[in-house]
Amino acid sequence: MIDTLGLLSPLPGVSGQETPVREVILDLAARHADEASVDSMGNLFCLKKSGNNQGKRVMVCAHMDEVGLMVARIDSNGLLQCRAVGGIDPRVLMAQQVSVGKDGILGVIGLKPIHLSKPEERTKNPTIQDIFVDVGASSHEEALQSVHVGDVATFTTRFERVGDLVKGKAFDDRVGCAVLLELLKEEFPWDLHAVFTVQEEVGLRGAKVAAFRLDPDLCVVLEGTVCDDLPDKKDRGRTTRLGNGAVITSRDRSVVCDPRLVSTLMKVAEREGIPFQMKRPLTGGTDAGSAHLTGTGVPSCVVSTPCRYIHSPASLLNPRDVETVLRLLRASLEELYSAVGRRSSSSPPC
């Protein structure tokens, strides 16, 4: 599973341009899925059929897209002015290397050297307007040979081990994709619809149409989530902690998770001795925010892997946490179905 993460993490997949990620996932999923299809927005649906499904449908999803930059303007001197795609703190961009456009040409986000910067400049935070990507072009025309307005840029981070942890970009949510690919190898007593969604980072968009298409009995969202466990003098709580196991969400900014699903996840984890932690309420949003409001309402829940420094060039996660997420899903999916049961269809009354 960590090898799969290592394969997916470096791929460019800024929201709206997930094709490179989708191609690799489709290739990996093809061995285990009975059917695969792509919808008009680019969501990838992989169906694992059950012998005796009776129309029961479970949607498990993870988003393929990641935050990044989009080229908004090319200066006369060939520098690229960019805008954020998804939630990016401009501070994480400074002095980074990025891969730009379809051909993945290298770009450098420059920062004035310390020799030239004034002390007050060094304490000021940049805005996205202050940041330029330098692709080595010396004029507008030269830049146009390899870059266009609308091209996206991602970090060039290598995936590698750091002590017991692994480092890479886009763990939010390639780690969810890696777990979901693993789940496709399992057999379930209902149809498993593994959905790799698009455009989560720009407003939970792909999941909205994916859930409408499937109208499932329940939806489980797999995520890589915020982890803020660095030492802090104040006793104010953490969103999650690395190494403390699978993260169960009770509610975030986008969804109140179905209480039956949340209590089932907790109950199974306790019974099976699977380490888990509850995410701090009301932090972040997920595809469940879209899925649960679909049709007559789809019972939804979220299981995440804690990742330090998400939405930045280099995230860290603990492979043990990823294993825990997979164990929890294997152990609980059938009971999650029983907890909510078959939904009536969303067709209107006559």
Added chain:
Amino acid sequence: MEDLVRRLSEAYGPSGAEDGVREIIREEIKEHADEIRVDSMGNLVARKRLADGKVPRIMIAAHMDEIGVIVTHVDEKGFLRVAPVGGLSALFVSACTFVFQNGIVASAGVEPLAGNNVPSMDKLYLDVGASSKGDCPVSVGDIAVYRVSFQSQCGRWIGKSMDDRIGCAILATLFKQATQGNSDLYAVFTVQEELGCRGAVTSAFGIDPHIALAVDVTRTGDVPECLPMNVSLGKGPAIKVKDSGMIAHPAVRERLVHLAEEKNIPYQLEVLTGGATDAMSMQLTREGVPTGCVSIPSRYVHQPGQIVDCQDCLNAVKLLDAFLDKPPFPG
């Protein structure tokens, strides 16, 4: 209706935990319903056919949930850090007493502030009297609501969460008393309105109504030095023209105005500059639903002691009853 308003106002039911409120309403109306069910999000849907034949499905929504604060952390000494559930400002929280579902009461404390600053949520904590994390009787994820007892005086009702328990009381009363009319009534008591009108999204999709109305509160412009607004307590239910989430369908609005004048029911027109109701969600359901809203003027919305006028509420029932009899898009 007053006894129902009292019970609903005092009931515990923050967004996502509306069960207690739902049970009060279900008990109140179940005898009068042709069908009654709870959908997968927790909305209570009660149907009553007021006429045979081809009559429009009319969905009237009032939300059961109220604002509150959710525990995000219990520190070693047993103090609680919280985040708002719905639009609750730190200023309101800082001087209030709260109660959890299990009856545990909490006082709000504020860390020292520099100068005359207004507190922010991260400077606030709740104190249940616990002396350590170990003996704290509530945990992360538990939600507390204002602790206020209901009072009837001066022809007004004063209590917590008139937003929107007063709407629930009006809708339940209407549902019980409506016996004839030209509509197929779906009274929907929704969940999670305070989190973005969520319950109405899925319930309206399931019902697929021909016409929809929300019954909710609106603010007033009749208190000292307030933002001007052409709505006052006691001058009748307000017929919404627009708020930040919806522009009422002109035919629905005009029918409400016409009926109020015909039946001599006092009314006011409402243009609300901030805020939205379940009407926002219902209007954009499927191919679109002609939607309006009857608002109850309320002072101090989202504060502990909200005040509404009894006559406004009784008149709202009359106005809605008239609407069910003469909907703007019959059959």
